[in-house]
Amino acid sequence: MVKYRVLIGKPGLDGHDRGAKFIARLLRDEGFEVIYTGIRHSAEEIASVAVSEDVAAIGLSSLSGAHLKFFPDVVSELKSRDASDIRVLGGGVIPDEDIPILIESGVETIFTPGAPAADIVASFRKACEAHQKENEGNY
């Protein structure tokens, strides 16, 4: 069975990474290969690491209210690197009304506080499977 590679990133200046670290460890326990970039990275850095590490999906976490800026930025940075096959998922303190805007910008799924771990794992798995399908032969 393939081991899916995913990247967990904290874009912007927000230092609240309890959630990001939890997701990183959870996914590892569930058999994913996980790279956690640490806090304070630009959208550009996150996209660039994602491409060079050849990940299938990126999980972004933001609790500072800057998600409307950074999540779409990561999507477009991936696009400019011709890497739109890499799925982007997001989580954090994100008001309901911002979710459709983020989805519209190309983010696959948004998780808000209280989302069950099983749902998050399932979404990453689904995103990775879709990535695998799109890149058949390379896996």
Place this chain on the structure above:
Amino acid sequence: MKAQELLKKWKETTLAKVIARFPERKTEFKTGGNLPIPNVALPAEVDENYTSTLGMPGEYPYTRGIQPTMYRGRFWTMRQYAGFSTAKESNERYRYLLSQGTKGLSVAFDLPTQIGYDSDDKMSIGEVGKVGVAIDTLADMEVLFDQIPLDKISTSMTINAPAAVLLCMYVAVAEKQGVKAEQVNGTIQNDILKEYIARGTYIYPPKESLRIITDIFEWCGQHTPSFNTISISGYHIREAGSTAVEEVALTLANACTYVDKALEAGLDIDVFAKRLAFFFNASNDLFEEVAKFRAARRMWAKIMKEKYKAKDPKSWMLRFHTQTAGNTLTAQQIDNNIVRVTIQALSSVLGGTQSLHTNSRDEALSLPTTESVQIALRTQQIIAHESGVANTIDPLAGSFFVEQLTDDIELKANKIMQDIEDAGGVVAAINDGFVQRIIEDSAYEYQMEIERKDRVIVGVNKFVVKENKKPETMKLDPAVEKNQNAALKHIKQTRNNDRVSETLNELRTAAKGTANLMPFILAAVKEYASIGEISNVLRDEFGEFVSKSI
């Protein structure tokens, strides 16, 4: 000894001294049913064990509280953390809070300010005014404290890496109001070690950061003797997922590191130690939290008296601010959070806090609305004025359970502090990730308990309802960043830029040497040098800390 004898002695000495200057709130305290309430309840017989582990309020080892009157003298300071958007809007919120009965301000800065970037820096895009108020220059601070008398109001500022800059701005604003530096009162958080461990707003590497902190201790000792130079914070360590025991252990270990550095720099312990303040979290487990506050007080008293040989009793006293636990708030059924906050606030009052921030019910969704902030403040006021818990001191003392928990927390926290010392001290333990791992392991375990439903979170993994109506949330003006940048541009055009360059160059020279940086930062601030310009000079000289990826 008979309790009556101990009580009499305490009343005639420790209590009498304080009462002479600060009388109690009432001449007589009674329960709702008119039963008399003692200052402090005691067992019938008090032995050596009682006096050495608990003692009397206002007496070593301060387990029962640092003052002999505690809330019978005056209530804790109700201090609500607030700040958002621009200085003008935050100033309005502060004046509203003061009009509603809060007694001290607590300033939240946005992330660019906390990490020493100007609002127009490319690193700041998307973050300006989001989690707090944006401050670029002294001009913003003048607006922030407009019509707020800095000789009467104490201000706590949650600022760490650039604490020196914001403190200098505060002193400069006070001077403009005609208030002398020695009159200003308040606290800067200034606790960089927990930023590397848990909170993330570091700039420089540990060694250089600790130099700045020691400079602040020294300068404040001479110029702002009433200002708390640091608020050593377990709050964020707990928010990051530590247990109560780990919160106490890591906080006190950090505190010892600051004391060691100040002593190495030749400062007098009995001058700087009484300006060290603490900041703890109040979470849901009521008795554990009460025991935690009591244990922390006793541990610190012993450390300061026995390990560091401080002589002044004020150096032995652990004074602390408390905030209710943000991480326990749920986005589901948000009114339930009012109840959680009440339990948490109660634990801090039963634990003898000096000041308290109560979180608002909607903070898992956004910054709080004005209405939610009012409920949070009213929660404190109801505990203070209606519950009666503030009428006697340390009411849970002597409970077999609470005393056992207090002893247990002290024992286990001491063990962790020893482990850190064995690992080479806090800075080494941060560098190799030892401290961070302690917190991450506890955070993971806690979250997995929730996932397995071994730990019930009402409204989240049990008693779930479908909520159709979404609560009103606070919305920030999207033009904040643009307006702030325009204001900064104006300041940079109208100030004396030659003087700005001169003062920044002098700061650079000082940073290369060993002089105290504070006078140089103050000079630059008064010329309206920006926080980004000052921080960039120090970035050039000190370098930047980069977190490791995992």
